[in-house]
Amino acid sequence: MAKEPLKVLTESMFYVLLSLLRQERCGTEIVEYVDDATAGRVPLGPGTLYTILAKFQEEGLIRETAVEGRKRTYAITDRGRALFRQELSRLRLCVGDGEREERAAERALPGTERRELP
Numbered sequence: 001m002a003k004e005p006l007k008v009l010t011e012s013m014f015y016v017l018l019s020l021l022r023q024e025r026c027g028t029e030i031v032e033y034v035d036d037a038t039a040g041r042v043p044l045g046p047g048t049l050y051t052i053l054a055k056f057q058e059e060g061l062i063r064e065t066a067v068e069g070r071k072r073t074y075a076i077t078d079r080g081r082a083l084f085r086q087e088l089s090r091l092r093l094c095v096g097d098g099e100r101e102e103r104a105a106e107r108a109l110p111g112t113e114r115r116e117l118p
Contacts, residue, residue: 006059009087015042016052017061017084020076024065027053027072056080 009017012034019025019033027049034044053074056062061080066073076084 006055006061006083008090009083011042012044012048013052013056014084014087014091015044016049016056017076017080017087020062020074020080021084024073024075026074030074 006013015034015037016030018037019030025033027046031044031049034042053062057064057074059079060077061083062074062076064072065075
């Protein structure tokens, strides 16, 4: 059976590509970027990170640009940027659908107040 290309990214995958949009980064810099960007909400341990990096290299979404000892630096490819944009567009549609449905539910249920999640 032929291998399916990535169509939907996990949250961790999304943030790894996001971290590479503006500059090349090594694994440690990717982890720091994701931690800062998400205020720690998206943990990215070494096992997860290096599994994602290997998958992305295999799919041609990123490429290795430098190796210094154990330190490897990565850059996003045009294919990776295209997948990132596709995923961003999909997520925007999901948010729009959720917001539209939430507004409809609030109108349908009198006395229902919008409550913020903790």
